[in-house]
Amino acid sequence: MREAMADITEAPEWTALAEHQAALAGRNLRELFAGDPGRVERMTVTAGDLCLDYSKHRATEETLRLLVALAERAGLRDRIAAMFSGEHINVSEDRAVLHTALRLPPGEALTVDGQDVAADVHAVLDEMSRFAERVRSGEWTGFSGKPITTVVNIGIGGSDLGPAMAYEALHDYADAGISCRFVSNIDPADILGKLAGLDAEQTLFVISSKTFGTLETLTNAKVARQWLIDALGDAKAVSRHFVAVSTNAERVAEFGIDTDNMFGFWDWVGGRYSFDGAIGLSLMIAIGGEGFREMLAGFRAIDEHFRTAPFEANMPVLMGLLGVWYTDFFGAQTRAVLPYSQRLARFPAYLQQLTMESNGKSVRADGAPVVAQTGEIFWGEPGTNGQHAFYQLLHQGTRLVPADFIGFAEPFEDRAGMHDLLTANLLAQTSALAFGKTADEIAAEGTPAAVVPHKVMPGNRPTSTILVPKLTPKTLGELVALYEHIVFVEGTIWGIDSFDQWGVELGKVMAQDLAPALTSEEPPTDAPDASTAALVRRYRELRGRRV
Numbered sequence: 001m002r003e004a005m006a007d008i009t010e011a012p013e014w015t016a017l018a019e020h021q022a023a024l025a026g027r028n029l030r031e032l033f034a035g036d037p038g039r040v041e042r043m044t045v046t047a048g049d050l051c052l053d054y055s056k057h058r059a060t061e062e063t064l065r066l067l068v069a070l071a072e073r074a075g076l077r078d079r080i081a082a083m084f085s086g087e088h089i090n091v092s093e094d095r096a097v098l099h100t101a102l103r104l105p106p107g108e109a110l111t112v113d114g115q116d117v118a119a120d121v122h123a124v125l126d127e128m129s130r131f132a133e134r135v136r137s138g139e140w141t142g143f144s145g146k147p148i149t150t151v152v153n154i155g156i157g158g159s160d161l162g163p164a165m166a167y168e169a170l171h172d173y174a175d176a177g178i179s180c181r182f183v184s185n186i187d188p189a190d191i192l193g194k195l196a197g198l199d200a201e202q203t204l205f206v207i208s209s210k211t212f213g214t215l216e217t218l219t220n221a222k223v224a225r226q227w228l229i230d231a232l233g234d235a236k237a238v239s240r241h242f243v244a245v246s247t248n249a250e251r252v253a254e255f256g257i258d259t260d261n262m263f264g265f266w267d268w269v270g271g272r273y274s275f276d277g278a279i280g281l282s283l284m285i286a287i288g289g290e291g292f293r294e295m296l297a298g299f300r301a302i303d304e305h306f307r308t309a310p311f312e313a314n315m316p317v318l319m320g321l322l323g324v325w326y327t328d329f330f331g332a333q334t335r336a337v338l339p340y341s342q343r344l345a346r347f348p349a350y351l352q353q354l355t356m357e358s359n360g361k362s363v364r365a366d367g368a369p370v371v372a373q374t375g376e377i378f379w380g381e382p383g384t385n386g387q388h389a390f391y392q393l394l395h396q397g398t399r400l401v402p403a404d405f406i407g408f409a410e411p412f413e414d415r416a417g418m419h420d421l422l423t424a425n426l427l428a429q430t431s432a433l434a435f436g437k438t439a440d441e442i443a444a445e446g447t448p449a450a451v452v453p454h455k456v457m458p459g460n461r462p463t464s465t466i467l468v469p470k471l472t473p474k475t476l477g478e479l480v481a482l483y484e485h486i487v488f489v490e491g492t493i494w495g496i497d498s499f500d501q502w503g504v505e506l507g508k509v510m511a512q513d514l515a516p517a518l519t520s521e522e523p524p525t526d527a528p529d530a531s532t533a534a535l536v537r538r539y540r541e542l543r544g545r546r547v
């Protein structure tokens with residue numbers, strides 16, 4: 001039986017925040033800015049290369065003081081120390097949570113549960129680098145002796161979203177002429193689409209699965225293996241074209257991949273926290289070991305900042321606390337993440353797993369029901385596409401949607417001043433969201449009275465703006481670590497275990513149970529409920545099977 005946790009909503013700090021919210025609710029951002037010339041300077045914080053302006057939040061100095069007090073009450077300081085030192089803070093699985101060890105600098109020691117974790121991490125990184133270099137230089141060839149030109153990562157969830165997002169973000173740094181594709185869905189359209197046009201002789205498959213037991217990944221991997229054998233006419237080709245990333249050597253061997261060509265990690269790395277380790281192999285092959293290590297340096301810079309900066313100047317702490325502020329004191333349900341970079345198109349999808357699989361929980365770490373709302377719903381699209389789709393609701397809808405805007409000063413390429421226009425749009429949006437336009441201002445422009453209410457821009461809509469010099473391996477690492485730690489801060493306040501994901505298991509088991517009923521030519525037997533039974537019959541009818 002775990003020790004019962006205190007109810008955070010009963011803490012005086014929570015009550016103080018609730019009272020403060022009531023007092024602040026009637027004040028808008030125009031007022032908060034007008035009465036406070038030092039606001040922007042005070043509400044700007046840097047961490048590594050990231051600069052966050054959080055002045056456009058419905059918060060004052062007092063809000064931040066109270067939020068920081070809440071963090072202290074929740075024991076955030078000790079929790080951070082516990083995570084970094086390898087305590088088993090993933091209580092439901094009795095595991096350490098050590099993704100931060102994946103980016104420890106060479107030479108720094110960390111022993112956890114009697115294991116030299118730092119040495120293990122660097123041994124795998126070195127193996128990955130050696131292998132990546134062999135592929136990149138053409139020394140590692142396919143079965144027929146030709147160099148590899150395409151890497152296909154097969155994985156799902158954390159074994160896909162991280163490397164897929166990072167490859168798209170960093171493909172300009174792919175300097176060895178090797179491109180990557182990512183297959184995840186069990187829908188055959190995914191793998192068939194990604195295999196189309198590939199030259200089997202020059203394709204390397206990286207089968208990425210922490211457990212090596214995931215239905216989607218193993219099924220796709222089998223399809224890929226058959227495709228390769230059909231194309232090259234020899235099953236012996238598999239060993240030159242398949243490598244694995246996993247914690248489970250036994251299953252890798254069972255699948256038929258030589259464990260000499262397996263890159264390992266450990267149960268103290270959660271899937272959604274893993275692409276800065278071996279799960280990033282495809283990315284490393286594309287951008288090289290050096291680029292990958294630059295990315296790790298970015299992660300590390302934010303780890304250090306998170307671990308050491310005072311809460312008042314700590315970017316992940318401030319952003320996490322503001323997440324709690326809107327979720328629990330304003331009733332906000334969602335948070336938009338709006339990168340003004342086409343290269344970060346997959347960043348919101350990546351964050352969805354990172355944040356929602358981590359903090360979408362209704363019980364606390366001690367097994368008792370949560371006492372507050374948890375788990376922001378993350379969503380977003382790159383700017384400016386979102387502006388022409390859903391920003392209408394952000395500006396004039398009835399819901400409060402706090403948003404993170406992410407912009408980059410230096411482009412990779414530019415035509416006709418497009419990059420400055422992109423940035424101008426980011427700045428315009430955050431300003432319009434914050435300060436809006438009043439009925440008087442609209443009427444003064446000569447707008448007919450009947451139209452004025454439709455054009456009123458209420459403003460007072462909170463945003464963070466993160467400005468980054470350039471999208472590089474390092475700054476991508478910084479951005480990802482920032483959100484990893486935001487998740488941690490929120491999870492700590494809510495008292496939940498942010499590192500398990502039991503909620504995904506039931507559906508997986510039920511799908512396995514249902515599959516025979518769909519595929520058999522015999523009449524269907526049991527289904528779990530009447531609706532599902534009827535849908536099974538309908539599906540079989542449509543598929544021309546006996547009902």
Ligand SMILES: O=P(O)(O)OC[C@H]1O[C@](O)(CO)[C@@H](O)[C@@H]1O
Nearest residue numbers: 157158159209210211214271504
């Ligand atoms: O890497 P694996 O073991 O194939 O798991 C893939 C994904 O499946 C999940 O368990 C969710 O279903 C994720 O947490 C994980 O990232």
